[in-house]
Amino acid sequence: MGHIVSMVELGKLFLHHYNNQFSITVLLITNDFWSNPSITSYIETISKTYPSISFHRLPPHSINTYPPRSHLDMAFQLISLSTPEVIQSLVEISNICKVSAFIIDFFCTYALSGAEELNIPTYYFFTSGAGCLATFLNLPKISEQYTKSFKDLPDTILHFPGGLPDLKAIHMVEPMLDSDDPAYHEVVYFCSHLPKAHGILVNTFDDLEPKAVRILKDEEWALDVKVPPIYPIGPLIADGEDVHHECLSWLDRQPSKSVVFLCFGSRGSFSKKQVKEIAKGLEKSGQRFLWVVKKPPEDEESKQTDHISDFDLDEILPQGFLERVQDRGKVVKSWAPQVKVLSHDSVGGFVTHCGWNSVLEAVVADVPLVAWPLYAEQHLNRNLLVEYMEMAIPVDQRDEDGFVSGDELEKRVRELMDSEKGIELREKSMKLKESALGAWGESGSSLRALEELVKKWQAS
């Protein structure tokens, strides 16, 4: 969902600045694996409100090569199987009009060479940040240096060029933890193809990641790999959902900047033990909080689907917790309208899983962060947010399973809401909000990057 929303936001961006010059076609893979009612309703809404954006659904495939090793292996196999139809669609669209650019998600790298053979300029839209992109560009080299799986290297620290933060091997991006998983090799393949694109659009802005943008654009090859033209065209975030959720009325009754919001993205669920520990930490912290809790998965397998199922909150929270914190805490099941919550005046801090959209939404809303990464590239984002961008407080996690004690959460929440460090972060986040607005103002950095890109297309 996060990737579709980002891609559509990009389409809306072109339409907003270059009305009548472009129409947008979004190619979508269809499969039970991805069927999700919120995606269907999202697409229906966008189709109605933006007639210049059309969605073309590719025919479904089923996996017939080998049993998938992981959910990402399955996802990558399905995407790869759709490549011939992607290229066929490009041919058909080219027969009707000129394709100015073909913009692909990182996970859709399979279509890059076919599109280039058709002489269609192909770009990536990288939905995470510039620091993450700079690190990804180096992953093929890093992977060559190790024969063991990163998950089996508990004492190894990985170093990257260009002053990028180190990363514990066990915090490697999720699909590259296990070298026996075919998804590992697919991610290396994706990363090694990034330099082959005409350019990479990145959902960030210069002032948010000045060091990372600089090394990506550095002609001296600070990164030790070839980097194609980079276009930081963010922050692109979805508009707040047009819903009225009960948690918003609750926020209306809380003092300004007093509430810590805890939300862990579209898939972030925890074990029952971890849920109890979070509750303990929040209760002891004495702070006001709004906490989105997803259903704890029964096992690793059900982790992919369980988070959208219904469940009984009383069964997983400590006994009497809700009554004891009723004056200052609210727990919401499964989902809250995050963009609206973050921009509410009562919210003064955000405990986040470091998903990039969540980071950008917090930046735009001027909310300081506690970083609690879970999966995907989130550990990498945590290191960037804490060490490189200095805009978040980290939580200390157990190496084996990422567990965070209630005492640790209590300490970090207090630090964010009630300490010198918290004040520092708050000042920084106010400045970043202004810079985010400035990036799209007259001669702002993101606007300039967009203009440069479109000029190229117009000239070709």
Ligand SMILES: O=c1ccn([C@@H]2O[C@H](COP(=O)(O)OP(=O)(O)O[C@H]3O[C@H](CO)[C@@H](O)[C@H](O)[C@H]3O)[C@@H](O)[C@H]2O)c(=O)[nH]1
């Ligand atoms: O209760 C919720 C939970 C999430 N959201 C929204 O869902 C999106 C979540 O996006 P993000 O923060 O990027 O997290 P993920 O959904 O986990 O995104 C995936 O994609 C991101 C972009 O590539 C990566 O940075 C993440 O690690 C990866 O997990 C955001 O727009 C949130 O506002 C809500 O509105 N309410």
